[in-house]
Amino acid sequence: MPSLLVLPYRRLLRVPSEETIFSALRTAGIRIPSDCGGQGRCGRCKVRFLEAAPSPTSADSRFLSEEELSAGWRLSCQHRVEHDFTLEVPTLGEVAQVKVRSGEQPIGSLRPQAVQRTVAIPPPSRGDRRADLERLCAALGEEVEVPLSVLAKLPEVLRTGDFQITVTRVGRKVVEVEPGAQAKGPYGLALDIGTTTLAAYLLDLGKGEELLAKALANPQAAFGADVLSRIGxxxxxxxxxxxxxxxxxxxxxxxxxxSLVGPLGLSPEEIVQAAVVGNPTMMHLFAGVDPSPIGQAPFTPVWKRGMTFQARELGLRMNPEGIVHVLPLVSGYVGADTVAAVLACGLHHAEGLALLLDLGTNGEIVLGGRERMVACSAAAGPAFEGGRIACGMPGVEGAIFRVELNGGVRYQVLGGGEPQGLCGTGLVDAVAVLLSIGLIDPCGRLLSGDGTPFAAHIEGKGNARRFRIEEGKRPIYITQRDIRELQLAKGAIRAGVEVLLSRMGATPEEIDRVYLAGAFGSQMRPESLVQLGLLPEELLPRIVPVGNAAGTGAKLALLDCEALPEAERIAQEMEYVELSYEKPFAKQFVAQMRFPESRKEVRS
Amino acid sequence: MPSLLVLPYRRLLRVPSEETIFSALRTAGIRIPSDCGGQGRCGRCKVRFLEAAPSPTSADSRFLSEEELSAGWRLSCQHRVEHDFTLEVPTLGEVAQVKVRSGEQPIGSLRPQAVQRTVAIPPPSRGDRRADLERLCAALGEEVEVPLSVLAKLPEVLRTGDFQITVTRVGRKVVEVEPGAQAKGPYGLALDIGTTTLAAYLLDLGKGEELLAKALANPQAAFGADVLSRIGxxxxxxxxxxxxxxxxxxxxxxxxxxSLVGPLGLSPEEIVQAAVVGNPTMMHLFAGVDPSPIGQAPFTPVWKRGMTFQARELGLRMNPEGIVHVLPLVSGYVGADTVAAVLACGLHHAEGLALLLDLGTNGEIVLGGRERMVACSAAAGPAFEGGRIACGMPGVEGAIFRVELNGGVRYQVLGGGEPQGLCGTGLVDAVAVLLSIGLIDPCGRLLSGDGTPFAAHIEGKGNARRFRIEEGKRPIYITQRDIRELQLAKGAIRAGVEVLLSRMGATPEEIDRVYLAGAFGSQMRPESLVQLGLLPEELLPRIVPVGNAAGTGAKLALLDCEALPEAERIAQEMEYVELSYEKPFAKQFVAQMRFPESRKEVRS
Ligand code: FES
Ligand code: FES
Structure with missing residues (x-):
């Protein structure tokens, strides 16, 4: 029976393939809005496919915008669960009342720390001479902290609004007061600060809805492509x-x-809370704290615990009294993004053994479940991101991102135009294809292909040999060197997995589920990863791409006040393994640079 | 037996007149430093007389500077307790171990919230990969809050100081980190913001010492002399x-x-905590909060509770991460200064009935003791501060501040030079003298003086009549109008006292002690106040001037972490009586404008 991972609730549903997603969600108690009962006539039941969204039906096209469709939104009543996949349910608000369970923990209630409330306050009179602040606290029914800038507004706001006032709080702190009944938020910002890409999500914390998501290249790239060069x-x-x-x-x-608030007619000051994730170096640079200790043995960060800052201290573009949470770090190389990804996919509640992989220049690997978690960071080099590859490029328009064998070498280009190069997933696919047809041997040698239908694609000799994917105006190749780069990347990750397995005293077969997270990792074809030997073959059916799980974790931190303490526990419980101190790692690394023997194409 | 009020401990000692102050303090368990055992040879036993300091002995002159002497400092082993007076003991540090009791409460321990500590921290190693922050918390043995600016310094400070670090905290908040062993403070600032005068005290919170005190005119005077004109x-x-x-x-x-830190070679950033007192309007203006609600019925402030701000929020010249406490307010007209004065003189612990008077344009009056306290603010007009008086001037150099009858009208001038005018205390003394010799009748009429030795001093008729105190280059008079102004002031204060007494169901005789506080009030001759009828005659022996008790209260708030919650309780327990709503007040006011019948000079 295919299974469905539902985010942000981290619920894994096993669903008969004849059932629609809409009915599966309803059966599982996840409330999805609908006025037509699943007939495709109301357009309210939308969900987002985080991978391989099915082709839109006519109902999808009628109710959803071009933008929504291309972002993976579909009407849940229009699609069936034909294979494993991950989807995101848009509104938490609608399901706030439902106790959703992931593992043993009740999760997924909308319990934001940021709340907005309109209260009517009796005005001062001869018989009631309390001060404005005391009057407000009494009306709220609890003690609150009022920073000076808000206190300074209070007398005028109270009197302008005729003693009706809308109060926005984050926890006990009052971050905004407005005259009259203004409640329309509050708004939160989830930020995933990647070494390469920044992703930001605007949330309506009152309704539990994601309003808009945007991404931008990290401009620090001008100072160095990776973490170490930025520290340098x-x-x-x-x-x-x-x-x-x-x-x-x-x-x-x-x-x-x-760009998030503009289209909605909001102002940045209406954002009152933010949750920030990223690797430890990015978190240090975001806070303006020198990350140098991370760059030298023993590679310790300046802080690990989850930190809470004032937006004003950071200079973040939002309400200056707003609260900014930086999720906890595990070590100098396993950061808030990994903790957030664990939080999002619920690995820390898993009954059995789960593996979380976030592939990139540094691959973060977490192995474990509710009893114990171990984690490491493996320096994979830039190959997964298309770096140091002859025709390599980032995963943007013009990149070949899929390569398949289909009566010849076929590929797909992001954006559909002329291919400009190969991104990381394209490279992985291409090498997997060449392995499957025996053109690359287990040592990683690119063979001549003589006597095969592909001989014409091969040029050159030895280290200069290359395989042509596309001729045309801009020929695109895979070179022998590219294969070596990918071997380094694959070897590092797989060796990391093996070190964690042996630390756990477990074998690969005992892994129940593999979560592929992150911008790169979750885009990889699981079949290709197995073909490369990055994961053992028997895990193929257990691989679940979970999209930007780190971003989802950041959203959870805003939507559910229990998520931050939960993240703290995750970070504290996670045992960090420093691979450079592990003798078996070097041996594994060398051994794992070999590709698997099997020359048959692996199928799921 | 004369009694001695010892500040800042608020202890009242009854001392046989043959005993030296030094021995009386020691007997009472108040530790005074000494190397010579009270023989005048070590110079360490200094105390400060808050009123009428005795003439310096030769030992005083040997060990104390001109400045100290003129500020009232004397060696306690050189003086006896010949009449009631108030003195201040300089160092709390020296007596930190002594349990001093005032009323039933243990008071006067040095228990500052701000503390400085040097700790040695194990550096990170392969076997100990904790983060810098976690390392610091472990060394401190407790969880602390670290603001971003301090966190950003932490890695460098730790490494510069070879992992020895001096941490300055206010409560749980770390406000400063410095490399190595730097402990020499921490420093605190007590601020008394008066409508007319600003007083500031620099304290060494580690030793419990006052290092320096300075005063300055409140420059807001340019915007209006009193609270109401500033609100306007x-x-x-x-x-x-x-x-x-x-x-x-x-x-x-x-x-x-x-001007406080400069002479000591310190920087403002070394001040990490401040306690601020003043009337409610001054507290609002200090915080930048609109005081308008105080100006209109029902005269409520924007807040009452004690507030804690960041120095950064206020823009106060000190460590920007420092903590600033504004003591609680009682109403729109009874403020943090009154609460601090009660705290300092211990009125809230009094077994019997005590009266606290702070005379000024607004006179604050508190009546009560440990069971109950009532308070009011009486609009006395500017007479007590020399305002709206023909020859009036503030109590600065050139002001006549004492007038006596001593074979003629004699006066004393502040600074000793030519008299320029009359300050409030001079006016009070002068009117008291004229009352005592029958030149002013109980209705406040200035008589012609015909047939008396003073006839030559009187000029004019009716409302234009005046009494010449000094001819010479700049003649100085008291006019009939001046007497009317003083009658208004006296009437308002005395009426306020009467309203509070009747609210308490008590009579004047039941008052055990009268504390005269504040820059003006504590300078008034008690005899003159009684002669004017501002206080009933029977209270004369029970009057104790306590100096700037509000400033002392602010210092206590820094020296003893229990003082702030104590101030909060004082403010909450104090019942505020709004005189403008009290029918009996108007009647009392008119009645109390009369001076007492007695024409004999009142003697203590
Ligand atoms: S439920 Fe109405 S369109 Fe899907
Ligand atoms: S005790 Fe030594 S001089 Fe007074």
Whole structure:
């Protein structure tokens, strides 16, 4: 029976393939809005496919915009569960009353820390001479903290609004007061700060809805492509370098925030709470804290615990009294993004053994479940991101992102136009295809292909040999060197998995589920990863791409006040394994650079 | 037996007149430093007389500077307790171990919230990969809050100081980290923001010592002499007016702070905690909060509770991460200064009935004791501060501040030079003298003096009549109008006392002690106040001037972490009586404008 991972609730549903998603969700107690009962006539039941969205039906096209369709939104009553996949349900507000369980924990209630409330307050009179603040606290029924900037507004706001006032709080802190009945938010910002890409999500925390999501390249790339080169930049340029890196980042985030609130007619000041995730170095640079200790043995960060800052302290473009949570770090190389991804996919509640992989220049790997979790970070090099590859490029328009064998080498290009190069997933697919047809041997050698239908694709000799994917105006190749780069990446990740398995005393077969997370990782074809030997073959049916699970975790931190303490527990419980201190790692690394023997194409 | 009020411990000692102050303090368990055992040879036993300091002995002159002597400092082993008076003991640090009791409460331990500690921290190693922050918390043995600016310094400070670090905290908040062993503070600032005068005290919170005190005129005087005219200015000029008033005040406080730290070679950033007192309007203007609601019935402030702000929010010249406490208010006209004065003189612990008077344009009056306290504010007009008086002037150099009958009318001038005018205490003394010799009748009429030795001093008729105190280059008079102004002031205060007494169901005789507090009030000759009828004659021996008790209360708030919650209880327990709503007040006011019948000079 195919299974369906429903985010952000982290519920895994096994669903008969004849059932519609709409009915499966309803059966499972996840309330999906609908006025037509699943007949495709109301357009309210939309969900988002985080991978391989099915072709839109005519009902989809009628009710959903072009943008929504291309973002993976479909009407849930129009599609069936034909294979495993992950989807996201849009509104938490609608399901706030439902106790959703993931593992043993009740999860998924809408319990935001940020709340907005309109209260009517008796005005002062001869018989009631309490101060404005005492009057407000009494009306709210509890003690609140009022920062000076809000206190300074209070007398005028109370009197303008005729002693009716809308109060926005984050926890006990009052971050905004407005005259009259203004409640329409509050709004929250989830931020995933990647080394390469920034992703931002605007949430209506009152309704539990994601309103808009935007991404932007991390402008720090100008100072170095990876974490180590950015740390190096700070070490070389000191406080000025640090300020430059922080400044560029905050400027870009400011642009993202404007692009989120602008279309909705909101102002950045209406965002009162933010949750931020990313790797430890990005978190340090975001906060303006020198990440140098991460760059030197023993690779410790300046802080690990989840931190709570004032937006004002950070200079973040939002309400200056707003609260910003940076989720906890595990070590210098396993960060808030990994903790958030674990939170989102519920690995820490798993009964059996689960594996979380976030592939990138640094691959974060978590193995475990409710009893115990171990984690490491493996330096995979830039191959998964298309870096240091002859025809490599990032996963943007013009990149070949899929390569298949279908009566010849076929490929797909992002955006559909002329191919400009190969992105990481394209490279992985291409090498997997060449392995499957025996053109690459287990040592990673690109063979001549003599006597095969592909001989014409091969040029050159030895280290200069290459396989042509496309001729045409801009020929695109895979070179022997590219294969070596990918071997390094694959070897590092697989060796990391093996080290964690042996730390756990477990074998690969005991892994019940593999979550592929992150911008790159969740886009990889599971079949190709297995063909490469990045994961053992028997895990293929257990692989679940979970999209940007780190971003989902950040959203959860805003939507559910229990999520932050939960993230803290995850970070504390997770055992970090520093691979550079592990003797078996080096041996595994070398061994795992080999590709698997099997030359048959692996099928799911 | 004369009694001795010892501040800041608020202990009242009854001392045989043959005993030296030094031995009386020691007997009472108040530890006074000494190396010579009271023989006048070590110079360490100094105390400060808050009123009428005795003439310096030769030992005083040997060990104490001119400045100290003129500020009232004397060696306690050199003086005896010949009549009631108040003195201040300089160092709390020296007596930190002594349980001093005032009423039933243990008071006067040095228990500051701000503490400085040097800790050695194990550096990170392969076997200990905790983050810097976690490492610090473990070394401190408790969880602390670290603001971003301090977190950003942490990695460098730790490494510069070879993992020895000095941490300054206010409560749980770390406000400063410095490399190595730096402990020499921490420093605190007590601020008394008067409508007319700003007083600032710099304290070493580690030792419990007052290092320096400075005063400055409140520059807001340019916007109006009294509270109501400043509120009027804000109402007229809106946010800009408010910003101007706040700006001028903070600028002056900044100058005060510089003048406190400069001579000691400190920087303002070394001040990490401040306690601020003043009347409600001054507290609103200090915080930049519109005080308008105080200006209109029902005269409520924007807040009452004690507030805690970040120095950064206020823009106060000190460590920007420092903590600023504004003591609680009781109403729109009874403020943090009154609460602090009660705290300092211990009225809220009094077994019997005590009366606290702070005379000024608004006279604050508190009556009560440990069971119950009632308070009011009486609009006395500017007479007590020398305002709206023909030859009136503030109590600065050149002001006649004492007038006596001693074979003729004699006076004393502040600073000793030519008299320029009369300050409030001079006016009170002068009227008291004229009453005592029958030149003013109980209705307040200035008589012709015909047939008396003073006839030559009198000029004019009716409302234009005046009494010449000094001819010479700049003749100085008291006019019939001046007497009327003083009658208004006296009438308002005495009527306020009577209203509070009747609210308490008590008679004047039941008052055990009268504390005269404040810059003006504590300078008044008790005999003159009684002669005027501002206080009933039977209270004369029970009057104790307590100096700037509000400032002392602010210091206590920094020195003893229990003082702030105590102030909160005082403010909550104090019943506020709004005199404008009290019918009996108007009647009393008119009746109390009369002076007492007795024409004999009242002697203590
Ligand atoms: S439920 Fe109405 S369109 Fe799907
Ligand atoms: S005790 Fe030594 S001088 Fe007074």
């Amino acid at each position: 930049y700070v070490q070389e340029h000191g406080q000025k370098g640090l300020a430059a890196l922080k400044g560029r980042l905050l400027e870009a985030i400011g642009q993202l925030v404007e | 200015y804000v109402q007229e000029h809106g946010q800009k007016g408010l910003a101007a008033l706040k700006g001028r005040l903070l600028e002056a406080i900044g100058q005060l702070v510089e």
